[in-house]
Amino acid sequence: xxxxxxxxxxxxxxxxxxxxxxxxxxxxxxxxxxxxxxxxxxxxxxxxxxxxxxxxxxxxxxxxxxxxxxxxxxxxxxxxxxxxxxxxxxxxxxxxxxxxxxxxxxxxxxxxxxxxxxxxxxxxxxxxxxxxxxxxxxxxxxxxxxxxxxxxxxxxxxxxxxxxxxxxxxxxxxxxxxxxxxxxxxxxxxxxxxxxxxxxxxxxxxxxxxxxxxxxxxxxxxxxxxxxxxxxxxxxxxxxxxxxxxxxxxxxxxxxxxxxxxxxxxxxxxxxxxxxxxxxxxxxxxxxxxxxxxxxxxxxxxxxxxxxxxxxxxxxxxxxxxxxxxxxxxxxxxxxxxxxxxxxxxxxxxxx
Amino acid sequence: xxxxxxxxxxxxxxxxxxxxxxxxxxxxxxxxxxxxxxxxxxxxxxxxxxxxxxxxxxxxxxxxxxxxxxxxxxxxxxxxxxxxxxxxxxxxxxxxxxxxxxxxxxxxxxxxxxxxxxxxxxxxxxxxxxxxxxxxxxxxxxxxxxxxxxxxxxxxxxxxxxxxxxxxxxxxxxxxxxxxxxxxxxxxxxxxxxxxxxxxxxxxxxxxxxxxxxxxxxxxxxxxxxxxxxxxxxxxxxxxxxxxxxxxxxxxxxxxxxxxxxxxxxxxxxxxxxxxxxxxxxxxxxxxxxxxxxxxxxxxxxxxxxxxxxxxxxxxxxxxxxxxxxxxxxxxxxxxxxxxxxxxxxxxxxxx
DNA sequence: ATGAAAGCGCTAACAC
DNA sequence: GTGTTAGCGCTTTCAT
Numbered sequence: 001x002x003x004x005x006x007x008x009x010x011x012x013x014x015x016x017x018x019x020x021x022x023x024x025x026x027x028x029x030x031x032x033x034x035x036x037x038x039x040x041x042x043x044x045x046x047x048x049x050x051x052x053x054x055x056x057x058x059x060x061x062x063x064x065x066x067x068x069x070x071x072x073x074x075x076x077x078x079x080x081x082x083x084x085x086x087x088x089x090x091x092x093x094x095x096x097x098x099x100x101x102x103x104x105x106x107x108x109x110x111x112x113x114x115x116x117x118x119x120x121x122x123x124x125x126x127x128x129x130x131x132x133x134x135x136x137x138x139x140x141x142x143x144x145x146x147x148x149x150x151x152x153x154x155x156x157x158x159x160x161x162x163x164x165x166x167x168x169x170x171x172x173x174x175x176x177x178x179x180x181x182x183x184x185x186x187x188x189x190x191x192x193x194x195x196x197x198x199x200x201x202x203x204x205x206x207x208x209x210x211x212x213x214x215x216x217x218x219x220x221x222x223x224x225x226x227x228x229x230x231x232x233x234x235x236x237x238x239x240x241x242x243x244x245x246x247x248x249x250x251x252x253x254x255x256x257x258x259x260x261x262x263x264x265x266x267x268x269x270x271x272x273x274x275x276x277x278x279x280x281x282x283x284x285x286x287x288x289x290x291x292x293x294x295x296x297x298x299x300x301x302x303x304x305x306x307x308x309x310x311x312x313x314x315x316x317x318x319x320x321x322x323x324x325x326x327x328x329x330x331x332x333x334x335x336x337x338x339x340x341x342x343x344x345x346x347x348x349x350x351x352x
Numbered sequence: 353x354x355x356x357x358x359x360x361x362x363x364x365x366x367x368x369x370x371x372x373x374x375x376x377x378x379x380x381x382x383x384x385x386x387x388x389x390x391x392x393x394x395x396x397x398x399x400x401x402x403x404x405x406x407x408x409x410x411x412x413x414x415x416x417x418x419x420x421x422x423x424x425x426x427x428x429x430x431x432x433x434x435x436x437x438x439x440x441x442x443x444x445x446x447x448x449x450x451x452x453x454x455x456x457x458x459x460x461x462x463x464x465x466x467x468x469x470x471x472x473x474x475x476x477x478x479x480x481x482x483x484x485x486x487x488x489x490x491x492x493x494x495x496x497x498x499x500x501x502x503x504x505x506x507x508x509x510x511x512x513x514x515x516x517x518x519x520x521x522x523x524x525x526x527x528x529x530x531x532x533x534x535x536x537x538x539x540x541x542x543x544x545x546x547x548x549x550x551x552x553x554x555x556x557x558x559x560x561x562x563x564x565x566x567x568x569x570x571x572x573x574x575x576x577x578x579x580x581x582x583x584x585x586x587x588x589x590x591x592x593x594x595x596x597x598x599x600x601x602x603x604x605x606x607x608x609x610x611x612x613x614x615x616x617x618x619x620x621x622x623x624x625x626x627x628x629x630x631x632x633x634x635x636x637x638x639x640x641x642x643x644x645x646x647x648x649x650x651x652x653x654x655x656x657x658x659x660x661x662x663x664x665x666x667x668x669x670x671x672x673x674x675x676x677x678x679x680x681x682x683x684x685x686x687x688x689x690x691x692x693x694x695x696x697x698x699x700x701x702x703x704x
Numbered sequence: 705a706t707g708a709a710a711g712c713g714c715t716a717a718c719a720c
Numbered sequence: 721g722t723g724t725t726a727g728c729g730c731t732t733t734c735a736t
Contacts, residue, residue, distance in 0.1 A: 012502045014729055025707040030731060038705055055498045060478045061413045061424065062729035066712045072413065074479075082459070083444035085437065085639075092435035095461060104458045104475060107434070109447060123456060126412045127426075146407045150364045263640060270643045286640065287437075288615060291622045293645045366713055377723040382715060390721055414713035418728045 013054040022050035033058050064128075073103045075314065076124030078117065078134045081109040086259055086284055086303050087135070090157060093307025094133060101315055103130065112201060112232075114138040125152060131314045133307075135159055137200060141166070153317035155310045159202050160327075167317070169310040169328045173203045173283075176299045176332040177210030177257055180281045183297070183334065184253045185218045189279060189344050193225035193244050193251035195265060197232035197258040204232075207257040207283060225251055237264020238271075245272055252278060252344035259284035266296065266339075279342040283332075290337060297340025299332045306330050365406040374402035385410050416480075425455045427666065428476030430469065430486045433461040438611055438636055438655050439487070442509060445659025446485060453667055455482065464553060464584075466490040477504060483666045485659075487511055489552060493518070505669035507662045511554050512679075519669070521662040521680045525555045525635075528651045528684040529562030529609055532633045535649070535686065536605045537570045541631060541696050545577035545596050545603040547617060549584035549610040556584075559609040559635060577603055589616020590623075597624055604696035605631035614638055618648065618691075631694040635684075642689060649692025651684045658682050 015033075019026040024043060031039045032047040039047075050056070064072045077094055079087035091107050098105050106124060110116040114137050121144070124132060131153040132144075141164040148154055148166070156168040177194075184192050194211045197204035212222035225244060229236060237256060241264065244251055254269075256262040262282030269275040275294060282289070282298040289296035309328050367385075371378040376395060383391045384399040391399075402408070416424045429446055431439035443459050450457050458476060462468040466489050473496070476484060483505040484496075493508075493516040500506055500518070508520040529546075536544050546563045549556035564574035577596060581588060589608060593616070596603055606621075608614040614634030621627040627646060634641070634650040641648035661680050 010501055016729080019707095026729095027707055027731085028705085031706090034731085040705060043705080055502075057474070057478050059417075059480055059729055061480060062417055062712090063731065064712090065411075065414055065417060065714090066729080066731040068712055068731085081444060082434065082447060083437075083440045085435075085440075088435045088437075088440040091459075092433060092461060095434060095459075099460075102475070104460070104479065106456045107443075107447075107459055108451075108456070109444060122409070123454070126409050127456065128411055128413060149362055150407075266640065267643050288618065288638065288640050288644065291619050291644060292640065367715095368713080378713095379715080379723060380721085383722090386715085392721060395721080411713055414728090415715065416728090417730090418713080418715040420716085420728055 012059075013056045015056070015058070017054055018047065018050045018056050021054060022047045071130055072128050073101075074127065074129045075103050075105050075311075076121070076127075076129040076132045076134075077105050077107040078110055078120055078124075078132070078136065079107055080112060080135055082107050083109070084259070085287065086301065089303035090135075090307035090310075093304045094311045097308055097311035097315065110135075110137070112137045112198060118143070121147075131155070131318060133157055133310050133314060136161075138162075139200075153314055155314045155317075157306055157310045162202070165325050167313050167326050169306050169313065169330060171203075171301045171306070171332050172329050173206035174210040174213070176283055176301070177207040177255070178214045179210075179332075179334055180255055180257075180283060180299045180340075181211045181214035182218075183340055184255060184279055184281060185214060185220070187253075187279065187341060187343050189251075189253040190220055191224065191249060191251040191344070192220065192253045192255060194222070195227065195237060195240050195254060195256045195258075195261050196230075197261065198230045201232075204257070211255060211257070224249075232258045232260055234260045234264035234267065237261035237266075238268045239264070241265045241268035242272070245269075245274060245278070253342075254278060254280045255283075256280065257283040259286055262286055262296070262298070266292065275339070276342065277345065279340055279344075281340040285335065289335075292339075294339045294342070295337035297337045298335050300335050301332050302330050364411075365408045367408070367410070369406055370399065370402045370408050373406060374399045423482055424480050425453075426479065426481045427455050427457050427663075428473070428479075428481040428484045428486075429457050429459040430462055430472055430476075430484070430488065431459060432487055433463060434459050435461070436611070437639065438653070441655035442659035442662075445656045446663045449660055449663035449667065462487075462489070464489045464550060470495070473499075483507070483670060485509055485662050485666060488513075490514075491552075505666055507666045507669075509658055509662045514554070517677050519665050519678050521658050521665065521682060523555075523653045523658070523684050524681050525558035526562040526565070528635055528653070529559035529607070530566045531562075531684075531686055532607055532609075532635060532651045532692075533563045533566035534570075535692055536607060536631055536633060537566060537572070539605075539631065539693060539695050541603075541605040542572055543576065543601060543603040543696070544572065544605045544607060546574070547579065547589060547592050547606060547608045547610075547613050548582075549613065550582045553584075556609070563607060563609070576601075584610045584612055586612045586616035586619065589613035589618075590620045591616070593617045593620035594624070597621075597626060597630070603630070605633075605694075607633050607635075609635040611636035611638055614648070614650070618644065627691070629694065629697070631692055631696075633692040637687065641687075644691075646691045646694065647689035649689045650687050652687050653684050654682050 015026050015029050018029045108120045133155050135158045141161045154166050215222035256265045285298045285300035367381050370381045460472045485507050487510045493513045506518050567574035608617045637650045637652035
């Protein structure tokens with residue numbers, strides 16, 4: 001049995017090897033593997049036999065190089081993290097659309113780090129991807145103008161471009177947060193805490209704005225509960241809700257505006273035994289949210305739709321669509337399940 | 353403002369454009385961009401200025417072609433679905449290791465379809481990925497022997513290779529299922545149902561074997577509850593548990609041996625209000641399993657470790673490691689939380 | 705219907 | 721230190 005290493009590599013056959021074996025010119029082989037016309041049935045047959053005898057697989061990169069229509073049939077997808085369920089759903093949707101076009105996708109996680117954003121995009125363009133679908137965090141995307149001018153279509157997902165006019169597919173985050181917050185206010189809450197993702201993330205800012213607008217409109221103070229740190233992890237959600245609940249004037253409702261924060265927040269309320277007394281609404285649906293006790297009310301984004309629309313828009317550009325810049329808004333949906341409908345206690349003081 | 357399409361594409365500059373602008377030969381440019389020696393500081397400076405003036409980005413594909421050491425700095429990762437949390441965790445871990453080696457990863461979802469498995473692997477090899485990390489479903493991987501001989505290292509994850517000797521990183525699925533089942537038996541259960549993924553998946557078969565072994569060892573009938581269909585979705589988990597609970601001699605414990613089945617099973621028990629009376633253990637941890645009521649006992653696999661080890665092994669092969677074929681087993685861990693410790697009712701008949 | 709020559713953008717080999 | 725030539729594996733162009 002042969003070893004696993006690439007040592008015993010009989011080199012890969014090239015089109016020339018196939019041509020030699022079949023006794024034809026390389027152009028004829030090229031015609032056969034690309035299914036072009038002007039090849040006699042007999043010749044085609046001979047070539048095909050040689051191809052499978054040698055186990056020849058055309059080198060798509062080499063072909064793309066000469067073809068020069070700059071089609072590597074490849075696309076770069078920048079996500080917060082391929083392991084985040086929201087990102088992962090986008091990833092799958094993009095892959096779905098891309099695979100119909102024989103296009104493979106490079107997905108990369110940038111962890112909300114602006115440096116990684118830039119360096120990953122650079123590796124994408126050096127690889128000459130046909131297009132880019134980007135979630136970003138940098139505050140100015142002007143640096144991408146050059147790429148666009150050199151012919152790489154770009155679609156922004158989840159977060160809008162800044163300093164660059166480009167296609168985007170977004171949730172209306174302001175509105176989603178506004179609706180969620182109004183839902184809590186309508187149940188009689190006045191002490192509502194917002195737990196948001198890092199404010200360097202534009203959607204986090206939008207969500208805070210939506211929260212603040214709903215609060216202000218109801219004559220409530222959006223800044224009653226200051227946030228202490230700012231990453232979007234389940235650990236922080238846990239920590240912050242613990243802290244909030246230990247306050248003298250603890251909130252009676254919590255709006256967690258990111259999926260991992262929601263998970264952490266739920267965990268905290270359960271550990272404190274407060275899950276039936278403190279209202280909670282999350283932004284982004286979470287797995288098993290319907291089975292928790294109480295079930296979790298959320299504003300659900302639609303990452304599958306976001307990914308699908310973004311990929312379709314990208315291919316439209318690739319197909320030469322010259323229409324005006326498109327900014328698609330994918331609606332979020334309020335899913336009422338229970339946790340968001342808990343009412344505040346009668347007393348003004350929250351019972352510990 | 354310019355349109356978004358690739359129409360107004362000023363063509364990308366090449367190394368020749370840079371050389372012309374800097375007034376040097378192309379090889380000198382090549383030296384600079386590859387950080388080779390034998391370039392004077394002054395020349396380097398001039399070249400660098402030209403590079404940024406033209407916004408030149410070297411075409412890595414073209415370089416790889418000539419270099420001929422067949423390093424596209426690219427790797428193919430075949431997963432059940434990039435949207436599945438288990439797969440997504442592997443994806444992230446692989447990306448992590450790969451990025452340290454400047455390697456980008458093509459991840460593709462094959463949805464347990466053997467045809468897609470083969471066709472996706474074919475697109476990987478046509479793109480001349482440096483290596484393959486594969487989850488598979490086909491029953492004979494002999495067709496990959498050719499790839500290996502032509503120098504592409506392969507590591508199997510989650511499911512073992514069949515008909516091919518190759519590296520693998522796996523969970524001991526038999527044992528994981530055996531331990532989970534014994535855990536239920538030790539609590540006094542005799543009517544235990546197993547809900548498994550599609551038996552065309554080798555791990556599903558292993559898990560069923562582990563379940564059956566533990567049952568038989570205790571003198572119990574593993575086949576008391578026949579399964580009716582066989583996909584690994586939350587919908588099926590829901591349906592099957594509903595059906596099981598409607599039986600005259602309904603089981604008092606359920607072992608769901610895949611993450612989505614566990615989710616569906618939990619949902620069913622909750623809807624029936626049986627979550628505190630029927631024991632449940634899942635294979636694979638699930639998000640928020642600790643917060644559910646009761647919290648969910650699971651045999652947790654470690655997808656991050658699996659992905660990390662697989663990628664490290666792949667790069668070891670790429671680095672010329674000729675050691676014997678390695679088959680790593682990543683341990684699964686029993687996480688006791690509550691749902692798996694529910695005891696059967698005293699009566700022999702399960703109360704509806 | 706077929707093939708020879710040129711060349712995609714780059715690096716290797718070998719000049720000078 | 722620097723540049724020239726050839727060539728990676730393929731497709732294009734243009735013969736025949």
